[in-house]
Amino acid sequence: MPKSRPPTIADVARHADVSIATVSRVLNGTTPVQADKADRVRLAMEELQFVPRHAARVLASKRTNTIGLLLPEISGDFFSPMLKGIEAAAHEAGYDLLVHSTQQVEAARRRLGEHNTDGLLIFTNSLAPSELHRLHSFNFPVVLLHQTPPESLDIPVIAIENKDGAAMLIDHLIKEHGRRHIVYLRGPEGHEDSVWRERGYREALEVHNIGFDSELIASGGFDDEEAFTAIQGLLAEGIDFDAVFAGDDDAAIGAMRALKMAGHRVPQEISVVGFDDVPFARYLSPALTTVRAPIEQVGREAVRQLTRLMNGEHAETLTLMRTELVIRESCGCLSSGTNGQEESTRR
Amino acid sequence: MPKSRPPTIADVARHADVSIATVSRVLNGTTPVQADKADRVRLAMEELQFVPRHAARVLASKRTNTIGLLLPEISGDFFSPMLKGIEAAAHEAGYDLLVHSTQQVEAARRRLGEHNTDGLLIFTNSLAPSELHRLHSFNFPVVLLHQTPPESLDIPVIAIENKDGAAMLIDHLIKEHGRRHIVYLRGPEGHEDSVWRERGYREALEVHNIGFDSELIASGGFDDEEAFTAIQGLLAEGIDFDAVFAGDDDAAIGAMRALKMAGHRVPQEISVVGFDDVPFARYLSPALTTVRAPIEQVGREAVRQLTRLMNGEHAETLTLMRTELVIRESCGCLSSGTNGQEESTRR
DNA sequence: GGAGTTGTTGAAAGCGTTTTCAGAAAGCGC
DNA sequence: GCGCTTTCTGAAAACGCTTTCAACAACTCC
Structure with missing residues (x-):
């Protein structure tokens, strides 16, 4: 009981009557140690409540772990x-x-x-x-x-897989719901995810022989408010569209709000889809069709x-x-009860 | 260029023509050092791209930072x-x-x-x-x-402040919306937050001279599904209630779902309130009245x-x-547009 | 002009491990 | 039994810093 300092490897060594090198070896399992000695060491460590000093190990071994x-x-x-x-x-x-x-x-x-x-x-x-x-x-x-x-x-x-995910989404809107005038809301300037999603958007259009229309591109900033404003802008300009790929789920919320406020029915008149599948996506009404990333x-x-x-x-x-398509209601697919059951397609 | 090893404090000391103790001192600012020497040291550190080894400092100083x-x-x-x-x-x-x-x-x-x-x-x-x-x-x-x-x-x-938050919520339901039969959905067994919220619930009832009715207590597990089941159970038993304090926001979602599925209108017939103010609370319809914790x-x-x-x-x-009351629509307060504007009362 | 002060400095002793090195013990082939 | 490996072991040298200690220089005050 005399010493109050926390035990070091030296204390353990003394207690187990071996050298500190041996203690270190059983600690790290670097070199075989005779069974009985190893047991003594382990016992000593237990009794002394020995906790190795991380810093000392790092310093000596040059590995920080x-x-x-x-x-x-x-x-x-x-x-x-x-x-x-x-x-x-x-x-x-x-x-x-x-x-x-x-x-x-x-x-x-x-x-x-x-x-x-x-x-x-x-x-x-x-x-x-x-x-x-x-x-x-x-x-x-x-x-x-x-x-x-x-x-x-x-x-x-x-x-x-931003590109694939976006393409799946657009493909779904075109094939299943006959949409042809699909808005894309870009994310923040220079955001890589946004660039790839747009690429997927374009490729999917191409596959279905739908021409790219720059009027349908706006900036949603991956943000609720900004998307809200963007959609209001498009509506004000009288641009004609039947679906919105909002860039991400946050923007999808803003887009939906703007559409509803303007009296458009989602998804009957206009489909809205997001990207990310954030937790609340399923709780929106209509429940959001989106793409899930395995974060x-x-x-x-x-x-x-x-x-x-x-x-x-x-x-x-x-x-x-x-990424994985998560089909819910906002694209136009039927709701299956209030429960928000969902169908998902792997890719 | 000869040595490829990363520089240590000794290298810096040599480079600046001072002792390592001095380098240490300008590094930590523990003791004043002559301005010109200090400058030399700083310059040397910069030139050598010196990064102190954390482990060595910890070992020597016994403070891990x-x-x-x-x-x-x-x-x-x-x-x-x-x-x-x-x-x-x-x-x-x-x-x-x-x-x-x-x-x-x-x-x-x-x-x-x-x-x-x-x-x-x-x-x-x-x-x-x-x-x-x-x-x-x-x-x-x-x-x-x-x-x-x-x-x-x-x-x-x-x-x-779980208790206060819960009490504010219940108080609001009683005073503003005239609710008197308020269900409380408990959280997981042994969850401290749940215990305090229940205490707040009881105290608020008492203040308004409403007797505590154990029939109105059920287990929501702070969970969507469990709350869903719990509310269905209460409805099946024919228990009469006009409001649900769901314990937390997740449970509030389940409660709302169950009520809607059973054909009850929220909040006209039954108010639902949560706790936590998670991000999606505002996006539910009706937007959730809840309590915000300054996490x-x-x-x-x-x-x-x-x-x-x-x-x-x-x-x-x-x-x-x-904690802070966040009043939205699910308690029965009027919606202010789709925008989900909110009023909040500090306490 | 001497005795304190004050401010600044370097030498050196750790800090608690890992790892190298060489030696001791034990096993092996003949 | 005698060399040779193979295993295991301990002594001691790092690892790169902080901190104590004593020393030195330059002041300050009578």
């Missing part, structure tokens, strides 16, 4: 499932997770960059390209989420690729996660 | 804003954030417990009481979120109390964050 997650901001329906996937996969792989919402890159770099982390997960553009270059220049493990690297640096990317899987996959990199293996340059 | 967050699972509308508050406050206070969703307590303890973290934030019951005792026994800084400590250990707690603030406050503890100061034993 930690991965850093850098994101622009914590919010929205995207964030929670993605973090869930990342957290789970990271811990399964034996890594701890350091989370940094990037405001001051400098601070983040100091703590999350090289030396202090074994690898970095970077969501959208939360890190300056120059930093990306720097890290890449000495092969620091980095994986990008929902963002392609600048200037074709070969940094692995995980993203979702949690994106997180897991990102960690998987990152661990590869950290192990010196080769990682996939681009991983596109499949 | 890291706080750990332990939670049962990452999900739901609760999580995202709370983490946002925690993350922001932690970094503002100069701490890093280690996130652990607790599956195996053992692993979590090893990495998050004493020595490896300066303090711990614990959400609901993600840590065994015995561990709590252990940590408390040597004064390890811990703050609990939405959970009161076992056996009156004096561990600081941050929670929201992000809870996170910030938790960090604030924890930093106090870590600085050896005294922390508030119990912090109850104010």
Whole structure:
């Protein structure tokens, strides 16, 4: 009882009557140790309530066993499932997770960059390209989420199949509901997801021999309000359309509101579809037809690729996660009771 | 160019022609350093792209500058804003954030417990009481979120004003809408929030001299489906009621569905109110009247109390964050356009 | 002009692990 | 039995910082 300091590996060694090297070995399982000694060590650790100092291990071994997650901001329906996937996969792989919402890159770099982390997960553009270059220049493990690297640096990317998803949606509107004048509400300027969704939109039109009409493109900003305004604008201009692909679910809400307010019936007169399948999509009335992205899987996959990199293996340059059509009511498909049952098509 | 190893404090010292102690001092600002030397040091750090090894600092200083967050699972509308508050406050206070969703307590303890973290934030019951005792026994800084400590250990707690919020809601239903037979759907067994909400419910009834009727209490599990079933049950039994306090917003959705399916009009015949004000509450039809909890603030406050503890100061034993009534349509108040404008009463 | 002060500095002792290295013990083939 | 591996083990050297300690210089005050 005399000493009050928390036990160190040396205390354990003394207690078990072995060297500290041996204790370290049973702790890490790096080298076989005689069974009886190993047992003594384990017992001693138990009795002394020994908890190894992480910092000391890192310093000595030069491996931090930690991965850093850098994101622009914590919010929205995207964030929670993605973090869930990342957290789970990271811990399964034996890594701890350091989370940094990037405001001051400098601070983040100091703590999350090289030396202090074994690898970095970077969501959208939360890190300056120059930093990306720097890290890449000495092969620091980095994986990008929902963002392609600048200037074709070969940094692995995980993203979702925006193009396919959008094409499925548009295809459905055309084939099942005979829509031909479909509005597309773009997301924020420079948003990669938006660009790909638009590409899917165009390709689907082409497949069905429907000409692209720039009058049908407006800016929805992936945002409720902005989409609301955009649709009001289109209506005011007297543009003729029979469906709206809102870019994402938030914008779909705004679009629906604007249409209803103007006295148009959704989906009888005009179909509205979103993208993302956020939790409340099913609770809208009419329930929203949209595309579901496997966000949690994106997180897991990102960690998987990152661990590869950290192990010196080769990682996939681009991983596109499949998206899935979620058909509800807002496209014009029939509601199946108030329960909002849904049909979904894999692709 | 000869050496390829990343620069250490020694390299910086050599480069700036000072001792490593001096470099350390300008790095930490612990002791004044002559201006010209300090400049040389800063210049050297810049030129060498020096990034201090976190582990070495921790080992030498015995302060990890890291706080750990332990939670049962990452999900739901609760999580995202709370983490946002925690993350922001932690970094503002100069701490890093280690996130652990607790599956195996053992692993979590090893990495998050004493020595490896300066303090711990614990959400609901993600840590065994015995561990709590252990940590408390040597004064390890811990703050609990939405959970009161076992056996009156004096561990600081941050929670929201469930009772007041519920009482405001019930009061509103009675005073503004003349409801007198109000159902309460309990949350999961043993859920503290649920217990307090029920207490608020009862007190509000009492204030208005309405007797408590146990027939009006059912189990909603804070869950869509379970609430749906519960309301169907009440209807089947022929219980008479004119309002439902669903316990939380998820349950409110289920309750509304069940009522509509049975042909009851909400809110004309029966009012429905929730709790939490999750993002989609405003998009339901009718838009949900509920109570908003300042979740992000809870996170910030938790960090604030924890930093106090870590600085050896005294922390508030119990912090109850104010809740706020959010009146929309589902209680019977008039809709103000499709826009879902809302009125809110502070308390 | 001497005795305190005050301000700044470097040397060196840790901090608690992992890992290298060489040695001891044990097993093996003949 | 005698060399040779193979296993296991401990001593000791890192790992890269912070912090204590003593020293030095420059002031300040009588």
